[in-house]
Amino acid sequence: MAKTKTVFVCQNCGNESPKWEGKCYACGEWNTFVEETKITGKTKNSRPGTVIAERTKPVPVSKVSVEDQPRLSTGNEELNRVLGGGLVPGAMVLIGGEPGIGKSTLVLQTALNLPNVKVLYVSGEESPQQIKLRADRISSASADNCHVVSEVSVEHIIKHVDNEKPDVLVIDSVQTMETERIESAPGSVSQIRECTATILRVCKEKHIPVFLIGHITKEGSLAGPKVLEHMVDVVLQFEGDRHHMYRILRSIKNRFGSTNEIGIFEMLGSGLREVSNPSELFLATQQKQMSGVAISAALEGVRPFLIEIQALASTAAYQNPQRSVTGFDLRRLNMLLAVLEKRAGFKLAAKDVFLNIAGGLKVNDPAIDLAVITAVLSSNMDMTISPDVCMTGEVGLSGEIRPVTRLEQRIGEAAKLGFKSIIIPSYVKGVDLSKFDIQIIKASKIEEAFKFLFA
Numbered sequence: 001m002a003k004t005k006t007v008f009v010c011q012n013c014g015n016e017s018p019k020w021e022g023k024c025y026a027c028g029e030w031n032t033f034v035e036e037t038k039i040t041g042k043t044k045n046s047r048p049g050t051v052i053a054e055r056t057k058p059v060p061v062s063k064v065s066v067e068d069q070p071r072l073s074t075g076n077e078e079l080n081r082v083l084g085g086g087l088v089p090g091a092m093v094l095i096g097g098e099p100g101i102g103k104s105t106l107v108l109q110t111a112l113n114l115p116n117v118k119v120l121y122v123s124g125e126e127s128p129q130q131i132k133l134r135a136d137r138i139s140s141a142s143a144d145n146c147h148v149v150s151e152v153s154v155e156h157i158i159k160h161v162d163n164e165k166p167d168v169l170v171i172d173s174v175q176t177m178e179t180e181r182i183e184s185a186p187g188s189v190s191q192i193r194e195c196t197a198t199i200l201r202v203c204k205e206k207h208i209p210v211f212l213i214g215h216i217t218k219e220g221s222l223a224g225p226k227v228l229e230h231m232v233d234v235v236l237q238f239e240g241d242r243h244h245m246y247r248i249l250r251s252i253k254n255r256f257g258s259t260n261e262i263g264i265f266e267m268l269g270s271g272l273r274e275v276s277n278p279s280e281l282f283l284a285t286q287q288k289q290m291s292g293v294a295i296s297a298a299l300e301g302v303r304p305f306l307i308e309i310q311a312l313a314s315t316a317a318y319q320n321p322q323r324s325v326t327g328f329d330l331r332r333l334n335m336l337l338a339v340l341e342k343r344a345g346f347k348l349a350a351k352d353v354f355l356n357i358a359g360g361l362k363v364n365d366p367a368i369d370l371a372v373i374t375a376v377l378s379s380n381m382d383m384t385i386s387p388d389v390c391m392t393g394e395v396g397l398s399g400e401i402r403p404v405t406r407l408e409q410r411i412g413e414a415a416k417l418g419f420k421s422i423i424i425p426s427y428v429k430g431v432d433l434s435k436f437d438i439q440i441i442k443a444s445k446i447e448e449a450f451k452f453l454f455a
């Protein structure tokens with residue numbers, strides 16, 4: 001017998017409580033409890049979460065056959081790489097991102113380009129006409145393989161899946177879906193959880209891969225509960241600055257591949273373009289040599305690319321010197337300026353410093369420290385750095401240049417892009433430097449790097 005029960009569910013973490021509470025004791029958030037009605041006591045098998053496609057006997061892991069797991073190429077190199085080599089049958093891929101970043105575009109574009117694969121694109125946000133308009137913008141390819149439907153009821157979606165028998169299912173977005181089994185509004189934690197569990201069960205049974213699009217909250221986490229991330233196989237985050245053209249697809253969780261991978265795209269008027277050489281986006285095209293510009297070999301995920309760091313040091317206009325950064329950590333800049341004052345006689349209190357990472361990228365890689373510090377010095381002394389030189393290295397408090405990760409890839413990328421020399425930390429182990437066609441300068445202190453650059 002089905003019974004209804006009232007519970008209070010934290011909209012932040014999904015924690016349930018029999019009574020209303022001001023503060024969720026599980027996640028510490030305030031005012032997140034919402035009353036929801038739940039139907040319990042249905043059949044045992046309809047419980048979400050306990051999804052097992054086939055009930056089989058346990059076998060030794062060495063005897064499990066894997067060859068019947070062919071991956072479906074998405075026809076998009078960047079997406080394939082982030083997925084770990086393609087779509088796995090029955091995998092549920094959650095794509096999160098801020099509104100307007102291009103999630104629907106990415107998934108629709110992938111769906112249209114999948115050769116000989118039937119895709120069912122379920123949209124709870126847009127009408128088939130709107131999807132058609134978008135499809136016309138993106139591709140000129142014939143899109144007979146992609147079927148679209150506007151639907152929000154999970155029960156109806158499952159019927160469509162039964163009728164259409166698609167090879168790939170797309171749900172745009174999970175926050176708009178609703179199931180009859182739960183009374184709360186679409187987008188609430190229990191609706192999201194129940195809808196996802198239902199779709200998950202169907203796709204695991206039928207071995208259909210699913211792209212699930214999810215929105216992101218103001219705080220930057222996937223809207224809805226963490227439980228969603230536990231349920232799905234792959235969590236991808238689509239991010240970027242809306243005012244810049246590039247987009248980064250980052251793997252946060254992947255049961256079938258590495259989470260170090262990123263894919264880079266550029267948003268054009270005709271959809272997303274794969275960017276296989278990211279340096280082209282982040283190296284501003286400079287015509288003339290200018291002071292205050294340094295190029296760093298940075299890493300995003302596991303991909304090396306070169307970025308341009310621009311600094312401006314000018315005489316402080318007010319008592320308190322100003323510091324302003326775009327794409328870099330302000331506290332780290334302050335630390336680097338203090339090192340610069342100690343080691344290179346930079347008059348910290350007398351200078352305003354502005355720092356910008358070209359292309360609007362946010363970089364957390366500490367290996368760009370050296371380029372930051374030399375860009376500031378270059379601007380301060382009004383001396384240019386040769387555009388053929390790039391550098392990589394973390395700077396310590398005493399001005400020492402510390403080793404960086406994946407040095408080989410960074411040098412390789414610089415050599416590939418035709419730089420003549422690269423400054424690297426002097427401590428190098430296990431890297432064969434002779435194989436690179438680029439002059440390598442080892443520096444253990446920032447003074448050594450400065451001597452080479454400004455001699």
Ligand code: TYD
Nearest residue numbers: 099100101102103104105137268269270271
């Ligand atoms: P969309 O995929 O609707 O974002 P999301 O589903 O994440 O909310 O993308 C919306 C933005 O992308 C929109 O502001 C317009 C832009 N866009 C382009 O620049 N080029 C295109 O070809 C398309 C389809 C969209």
Ligand code: MG
Nearest residue numbers: 103104125172
């Ligand atoms: Mg959308």
